[in-house]
Each structure stands twice: as structure tokens, then as C-alpha cells.
Amino acid sequence: MPSPLLTVARWEFFRYFKWKGEIFTLILILVLSGLSFGGKELISKFSSSKPIEIAVIDDLGVTLPEAGTSRFTWTRSNEADRATLMQRLADKDLGGILSIKDSTKSAITVFEKASWQDELQSSLNQLLLDKRLESAEISSADYYLLNQPVALEIQIHEQGNLPSSESEKLFVIIVLALMLLGVFMSFSYIFISVTSEKQMRVTEQVISAISPQTWIDGKLLGLTAMSLKSIITTAITAVLGIIVFAKLTNSPNYFAGFEGSIITFGLIGSFALAGLLFWNCFMVAIAAMVEDPNTSTKTPLMLLPVLAVSVAFFAISEPNNIVVQILSFLPITSMGVMPVRMVMGTVDMWQVIVSLLLLIVAVAWTRKFASKIFRLSMLMYGKEPQWREVWKWIRQS
Amino acid sequence: MSEAFLSVSNINKSFSNVKAVVDLSFEVHPGTIYALLGPNGAGKTTAVRMLLDIIRPDSGVIAYNKSSDGRSNPAKMGYLPEERGMYPDKSPLDSLVYLGMLRGMKKNDAKQEASKWLKRFDLADRENDKLQTLSKGNQQKVQLISSILHRPDFAILDEPFSGFDPVNQEKLIEIIHELSADGMTIVLSAHQMDLVERLADEILLLSRGTAVLQGKLKDVLNDASSAMKLSIDVAAINQQTLAGLSDICNYEIDDLAVDGNMRINFFLHDENNVGQLLKACTETMSIHNINTETIGLHRIYLDAVKKHKELVDA
Numbered sequence: 088m089p090s091p092l093l094t095v096a097r098w099e100f101f102r103y104f105k106w107k108g109e110i111f112t113l114i115l116i117l118v119l120s121g122l123s124f125g126g127k128e129l130i131s132k133f134s135s136s137k138p139i140e141i142a143v144i145d146d147l148g149v150t151l152p153e154a155g156t157s158r159f160t161w162t163r164s165n166e167a168d169r170a171t172l173m174q175r176l177a178d179k180d181l182g183g184i185l186s187i188k189d190s191t192k193s194a195i196t197v198f199e200k201a202s203w204q205d206e207l208q209s210s211l212n213q214l215l216l217d218k219r220l221e222s223a224e225i226s227s228a229d230y231y232l233l234n235q236p237v238a239l240e241i242q243i244h245e246q247g248n249l250p251s252s253e254s255e256k257l258f259v260i261i262v263l264a265l266m267l268l269g270v271f272m273s274f275s276y277i278f279i280s281v282t283s284e285k286q287m288r289v290t291e292q293v294i295s296a297i298s299p300q301t302w303i304d305g306k307l308l309g310l311t312a313m314s315l316k317s318i319i320t321t322a323i324t325a326v327l328g329i330i331v332f333a334k335l336t337n338s339p340n341y342f343a344g345f346e347g348s349i350i351t352f353g354l355i356g357s358f359a360l361a362g363l364l365f366w367n368c369f370m371v372a373i374a375a376m377v378e379d380p381n382t383s384t385k386t387p388l389m390l391l392p393v394l395a396v397s398v399a400f401f402a403i404s405e406p407n408n409i410v411v412q413i414l415s416f417l418p419i420t421s422m423g424v425m426p427v428r429m430v431m432g433t434v435d436m437w438q439v440i441v442s443l444l445l446l447i448v449a450v451a452w453t454r455k456f457a458s459k460i461f462r463l464s465m466l467m468y469g470k471e472p473q474w475r476e477v478w479k480w481i482r483q484s
Numbered sequence: 485m486s487e488a489f490l491s492v493s494n495i496n497k498s499f500s501n502v503k504a505v506v507d508l509s510f511e512v513h514p515g516t517i518y519a520l521l522g523p524n525g526a527g528k529t530t531a532v533r534m535l536l537d538i539i540r541p542d543s544g545v546i547a548y549n550k551s552s553d554g555r556s557n558p559a560k561m562g563y564l565p566e567e568r569g570m571y572p573d574k575s576p577l578d579s580l581v582y583l584g585m586l587r588g589m590k591k592n593d594a595k596q597e598a599s600k601w602l603k604r605f606d607l608a609d610r611e612n613d614k615l616q617t618l619s620k621g622n623q624q625k626v627q628l629i630s631s632i633l634h635r636p637d638f639a640i641l642d643e644p645f646s647g648f649d650p651v652n653q654e655k656l657i658e659i660i661h662e663l664s665a666d667g668m669t670i671v672l673s674a675h676q677m678d679l680v681e682r683l684a685d686e687i688l689l690l691s692r693g694t695a696v697l698q699g700k701l702k703d704v705l706n707d708a709s710s711a712m713k714l715s716i717d718v719a720a721i722n723q724q725t726l727a728g729l730s731d732i733c734n735y736e737i738d739d740l741a742v743d744g745n746m747r748i749n750f751f752l753h754d755e756n757n758v759g760q761l762l763k764a765c766t767e768t769m770s771i772h773n774i775n776t777e778t779i780g781l782h783r784i785y786l787d788a789v790k791k792h793k794e795l796v797d798a
Contacts, residue, residue: 094585102571288569292630295536295563296586466538 091297095305100313103276113324120325121332139182139203141195142172147187147218157210158203185211190218251431256403258347259430261325263399263423265318266359270392273314273367278389280310281374281465290465299462303371307454311363318359347430354439355426361446362422365453366392372457375464378471385471399423406432416442418449456481487549489514489638489669490535495544497530497693504530505541506693512671512686517664519680519701520673522690523789528673529566531690532640535671536563550637559588562639564631566646566673568624572616576602576626579615580633587634594633601629605655620647628656632663639663640671645679657682677782681705689785691792697784704784712752713783716765717745717773725768732761745772751779 142164143151151161159182164172175181176198183204184196193211197204220230284290293302373388398420402411406428415424415434421442428434459480464472472480488511497505505527512518522528533539534546537556547554570579577598584594602611605625607618615623624647631639644660645653653676660683664670674680680687687704689697697704721737726748729735733756738747748765752758765771777783 089585089588089590091586091588094582098582102574284569287572288565288567289571290569291533291538291565291567292563292569292583292627293586294538295561295565296558296583466533 091301092305092308095297095302096309096312099276099280099306099309100316102280103310103313104316109320113320116321116324117328117331120328123329140180141182141207142168142175142184143187144169144184145187147189147215149187149214149218152210152214158206159210161214183207187215190215190222251406255430259403259427260400261322262355262359262426262430263396265322266362266396266399266423267393268321269314269318269359269363270366270396272317273310273363274370274389274392276310276313277306277367277370278374278377278386280306281371281461282377285375285377285465286379294462294465299465300458303458303461304454306371307364307367311360311367314363314367315360351429354429354443357443358422358426358446361443361450362396365418365422365446365450366395368450368453368457372453372460372464375461376471376477378467395419396423399427402427403431416445418446421446459483487514488512489549490671491545491547491549492535493545493547495531495534495541495546497527497534497539497541503693505534505690508544508690508693508695510688510695510698512669514669515664515667516685517660517670517672517683519684519687520671520690521677521680521687521785525692526690527693528690529642530693532563532642532671532673535640536561548638556638558586559634560637562587562631562634562636562641564628564639564641564644566642568627568647570615570623570627570630573614575612576607576615576618576629577611579626580630583630584633587636589634597633597635598629601633602626604659605629605652621649621652624648625652632659632668635666636668638669638671640673642673643675644672645674645676653679677780677785681781687781689788691789692796694792696792697788701781705781713777713779714750714752714758714761715773715775715777716748716750716769716771717775718748718765718769718771719745720769721746721748722768725764729761729764732756 138158138160140160140162142162143149144164144166151163164184169184172181172184173196176184176196179198182197185193186195187193193215195204195207216230217227220227284293297305370389370392373385376385398414399422402408402414402424405411411424411428411432414420415428415438425434425439425442429439460472460477463480490512492508492510495505495508496503508527508531510518520528520531530539534541535556537546548556551557571582574582577595580598580602581591581594584598585591589597599608599611602608605622605628607622607625610618610622615626618626628641628644631641641660644656648656657679660670660672672680672683681701684701686700687698688695715738726735729750733753734751736749736751738749750761752761
């Protein structure tokens with residue numbers, strides 16, 4: 088005999104799993120992640136590598152750099168040649184006509200706006216630097232000395248906390264973003280699944296066949312699996328996208344230097360799973376109370392988990408802060424905050440275990456009260472339960 | 485008589501200050517069709533939900549005598565709720581297989597049975613279409629199939645005829661008879677008294693949560709069949725004559741007025757002297773029309789509910 092729990096879980100999972108949609112989403116994530124990390128390099132890679140010729144009409148007599156020192160080649164010209172130069176511009180044979188009035192003012196005439204014009208700014212600064220130093224009566228040597236930053240070497244105490252690397256920071260941001268994605272996906276799946284079943288009056292049919300506990304457990308299992316699937320496929324595709332685009336565009340390896348152990352990954356995965364289950368229980372209970380999704384005042388509560396995970400982003404800057412430490416133990420925030428502490432801060436293993444256990448206990452407790460609310464609310468048509476009633480049910484559960 | 489399949493003893497259920505079911509007792513015997521009747525809000529749905537263990541009675545006992553623990557076994561029960569609902573974005577076949585599996589069927593068996601029933605209801609070519617593309621009547625068929633797909637021992641069919649045209653109503657009557665003949669015990673709730681009369685073995689009429697009439701249908705009809713309703717339309721009622729006739733039989737003045745006339749309904753039994761009644765009426769009132777009607781379940785239902793309402797209001 089098939090297990091009703093697995094039957095419900097499979098049904099809920101495949102209600103939202105559509106192959107075409109999955110493939111389209113994965114391609115989109117691949118492209119987006121690639122563009123996010125390697126887009127700039129990609130654009131410059133495909134930009135013309137041909138040197139850009141700049142005609143300089145200059146009243147100051149600046150020394151023009153030799154060809155090959157930047158992507159620009161500089162040719163001295165004068166006002167009398169402007170008409171010819173304008174024609175060359177029109178023929179796209181010339182990049183621009185640069186008129187230098189004095190060491191602080193210049194203008195360039197181009198045929199169209201292009202990305203190389205931003206680079207011209209720094210070349211121009213360099214080009215006019217000598218003239219500007221001369222007018223300010225500062226020698227080149229003094230200038231370079233003044234521009235040297237005061238050396239500050241940070242020496243960490245031998246028992247102190249080593250600073251987080253950029254790759255660790257990137258990893259944590261990706262983890263939190265994936266958790267947010269999971270919570271968002273759960274929100275949409277649960278909200279649609281529960282409220283539509285209630286509105287479509289499927290409830291009685293199902294509840295006469297299986298217990299409300301089996302129904303809610305199957306739902307939680309199926310929809311959490313769907314959210315996890317979204318997290319995992321997004322993570323794999325995004326990382327793949329970053330790596331592939333980085334290779335294609337010779338971008339830096341963003342994950343260089345990141346060292347993560349299997350235990351760390353396993354624990355972060357456990358926090359993600361337990362946290363999702365915790366919030367999914369909460370969302371099932373709230374969704375069951377909603378009579379009409381368009382007018383219900385309870386709908387905004389479904390966004391509470393997003394807020395709870397978002398708090399973890401603030402923990403990134405100071406992972407060892409006392410408030411962050413407290414938040415890492417609270418089941419409503421530990422899903423996101425503890426992984427941040429694990430990767431970026433210092434945390435003893437016992438703290439991680441205690442936090443995870445607290446979260447698991449919270450899952451069990453939330454499941455219990457959620458199923459009570461679910462059972463009573465799903466058969467309540469035409470009105471929503473009052474908070475007073477809900478509180479009574481929670482106390483009874 | 486065989487042991488009852490289902491025994492309900494003195495169940496009560498209240499919601500806040502509303503008494504939904506009051507001291508209700510009845511028995512349903514194996515293989516019979518038991519009709520649960522009553523006007524809207526009479527407590528039928530609450531009673532059905534208690535039978536299905538969806539809600540618990542405040543007091544009283546519901547016992548399924550074939551079950552070891554006396555409780556309902558979902559795998560052996562079928563339910564067609566009054567509040568219809570399926571998954572509109574799913575196909576009839578997928579929905580039926582899912583609901584069949586929830587009732588303990590194996591996937592292949594559920595698929596096979598679902599296809600068979602869909603064919604019987606002329607929906608074989610629509611089995612993979614989305615439910616939302618089916619007409620209301622066809623969706624109703626799918627819903628009905630879901631309640632009997634797993635060949636339950638006991639089925640509760642709440643308003644099974646709702647949404648069906650006369651042709652499909654006949655088909656459904658045939659199927660219900662067939663299932664009953666196969667040994668399925670059926671509790672039926674419907675508002676079409678003529679159809680209930682053709683199906684039910686026993687009836688229970690609820691009004692305001694209380695049983696106001698119950699028993700074997702043939703006994704209920706026998707009690708009433710010896711009665712006849714004689715309706716007389718008169719221009720004006722002679723109260724003195726009516727007072728004199730109250731010794732002969734029961735009567736009521738109908739609210740129904742035709743062409744400005746008043747209608748008096750006399751409820752006559754074999755022992756009543758019709759001649760004396762007609763003589764008294766013709767002598768004292770101007771009669772425009774006389775009509776006779778055998779009393780059926782519809783009339784019995786209305787009278788019983790009306791009497792109960794008057795009793796409670798008094």
C-alpha cells in the first residue's frame with residue numbers, strides 16, 4: 088500500500104515541478120550569474136581591440152605619450168585641420184578630437200558615446216598631470232610622496248581572529264541569497280498550494296481520506312523538497328555560470344582562497360533545511376487561516392521569514408558582535424546568522440550544535456501547533472479565525 | 485436483521501451557541517441506502533463530518549461495527565462532499581489516481597479503475613485534459629468517481645445529483661443501485677425527493693439538528709399512502725364550516741391563492757367521510773376547483789419540517 092505521506096509529498100512536489108520551466112529557469116540563472124560576475128570583462132573582450140586615435144588640439148604644448156603605452160594613440164593637430172578631422176570622425180576613421188584649453192579644461196568631440204571614453208578620463212589626467220603640477224609649483228617627486236598612503240600594517244594577535252577573505256564574504260552572501268530564495272519559493276508554493284486548496288474546497292475530500300497531520304506533513308515534505316531543489320539547482324547553476332564566464336573572460340577566480348570543509352557545508356545545509364522546515368510550518372499555518380488572499384490581513388505575515396533571513400546580512404560586517412551571537416541561537420534567525428558566524432567569525436562547535444538543536448526543537452513544536460491551526464482553519468469557510476482563537480488552539484496543541 | 489454497519493447513539497454537536505446536531509441516533513445496515521434529508525442548515529453536513537471523523541461530537545457515540553476499534557477506516561470509505569472541489573490545473577486521471585492512492589489504492593489499480601469509470605461516464609477522451617476545461621457536469625462526474633473509485637464498503641454521497649442533467653441522473657441512479665447490490669452501504673443526502681424515493685431503503689429527516697422523521701422508506705410512505713390531500717379552491721372561507729369539519733379531518737389553509745381564491749387542504753385517511761366533507765363545503769362555500777393528490781415523500785418532508793418548526797417556535 089502506498090504511503091499517504093509520500094503520496095502527498097510527491098503530489099505537492101510535482102504540482103509545481105515542470106520540466107520546461109525548470110530548464111528555462113536554469114538557463115536564465117546561468118546567464119545572469121555569468122553576466123553578474125563576468126559581464127564587464129565580456130563586454131570589453133568583445134569590444135574592438137584596435138587602438139583608438141585621438142587628435143589633440145592643444146594650446147599648452149603637452150607632451151603626448153608614445154603609441155603603445157595605452158589603448159589610445161595621440162596625434163597632434165590644430166584648429167585649421169578641424170574640418171578634415173570632422174570628416175574623419177564621420178568616416179569613423181578617428182576616435183575623437185580632443186581640445187585642451189588649459190590644464191583643467193578640455194573637450195572631446197566624438198561620433199557616438201562609447202565605453203572607451205570613460206578610460207580616456209584617466210589617460211587625460213595623466214596627460215595633463217605635469218602641466219598641472221607645474222602651474223601649482225609642485226615637483227613630481229613631492230607629488231608622488233604626498234600621494235603615498237601612510238603605511239598601516241595590521242598584525243593579528245596569535246590567539247586572535249583572522250580576518251575574513253573576500254571569497255568567504257562572497258560565499259556567505261551566496262548562501263544567504265540562496266536561503267532567501269528558498270524562503271521566497273516556499274512562500275509562493277505554500278501560499279498557492281494551501282489557499283487554493285481551501286478556495287477550491289478540496290479540503291474535505293482529502294481530510295476524509297487521510298489525517299490532517301499526514302496531509303500537512305506531506306505538504307511540508309513536498310514543498311520543502313521543491314524549495315531545496317530550487318536552492319540546489321540555483322547554487323550549482325550560478326557557481327557553474329560564474330566559473331564558466333570567468334574562464335571565458337579571464338576574470339579573477341572569485342572563490343580563490345576559500346577553504347570550506349565537508350562539515351561546514353553539512354552544517355550549513357542542516358541549518359538551511361531545518362530553517363526552511365521551521366518557516367514552512369509557520370507559513371502553512373498562516374496560509375490555512377487565509378480565507379481570501381486578496382483581502383486577508385494575515386497575508387503580510389507570510390513575509391516574516393524573509394525579514395528573519397535578511398537580518399543575517401547585517402551580521403556579515405561584525406560576525407562576532409554580541410547581538411549577532413544572540414541572534415545565532417534564536418530559531419527565528421539562526422538559519423542565516425549561524426552560518427555567517429561559522430564562515431566569517433569565530434564560533435565553537437558546541438555553540439553550533441546547541442543552535443541547531445534549538446532550531447530542530449522549534450521545528451517539532453511549530454509543526455505541532457501548525458497542524459492544529461491547519462486542521463481547524465482548513466474547514467473554516469467564509470471567515471478567518473480570530474487571533475484569540477488561534478492562541479487558544481496553540482495552547483491546546 | 486443483520487448487525488448495523490454504523491450505529492450512531494445520541495450525538496450532539498454545538499458551534500458557539502448554535503446547536504448543530506441534537507441527540508441524534510440512527511443505524512445504517514450493510515448494503516442499504518440510507519437517505520439523510522433536511523432543509524439547508526438542518527445539520528446534515530455536521531452529521532456527515534462527524535461520521536467521517538473530520539470533527540468529533542461533543543457527546544454521544546459513533547461506532548462502525550465492522551471496524552475493530554469502532555472508528556471509520558478511510559480506505560474503506562468514500563465521500564462525495566457537498567462542497568465540491570478538485571484540482572483545476574490537473575487532469576481527471578491524475579486527480580483520480582491521487583485521491584485513489586490517498587485511499588490506499590496502488591497507482592496502477594487506481595489508474596485502471598479511473599479509466600474504467602471515466603469511460604463509463606463518457607469521459608474517456610477527456611481523461612488527460614485539465615479539469616478546468618471540463619463542463620460543470622463533467623467535473624461533477626469526476627468528483628463522484630473519486631468517491632467510489634476504491635470500491636469502499638461505505639460511501640457518503642452528499643447531493644450526488646447536483647449539476648447532473650436528467651440523463652446523467654438516471655445513469656447515477658443505476659450506478660448507485662448497482663453499488664448497493666454489490667454490498668456497498670450508502671448514506672445519501674439529496675434534495676430531489678422523487679429521486680430519493682427511488683433509491684432509499686431508510687430515511688432520516690433532520691430539522692434544526694433534530695431527527696423529526698426516521699424509519700424505513702416503505703413504512704414512512706405506507707403511513708402516508710393511506711392519506712390523500714384534497715384541495716378545494718373557494719371564493720371565501722366559511723370559518724364556521726371549517727370549525728365543524730375539524731372533527732372529521734385535519735386541514736390547513738394554504739397560502740397559495742389562485743385567481744383571488746383561497747385554498748383549503750384537507751388531509752384525509754380511509755376512515756374519513758369524504759362525502760360528508762364535500763357536502764358541508766358545497767353547501768356553505770362557492771367551490772371553484774377541486775384537486776386530489778397522493779402524499780409522497782416531498783409532501784411528507786415539507787409537513788414534517790413545518791410541524792417541527794411550529795413546535796420549536798411555539
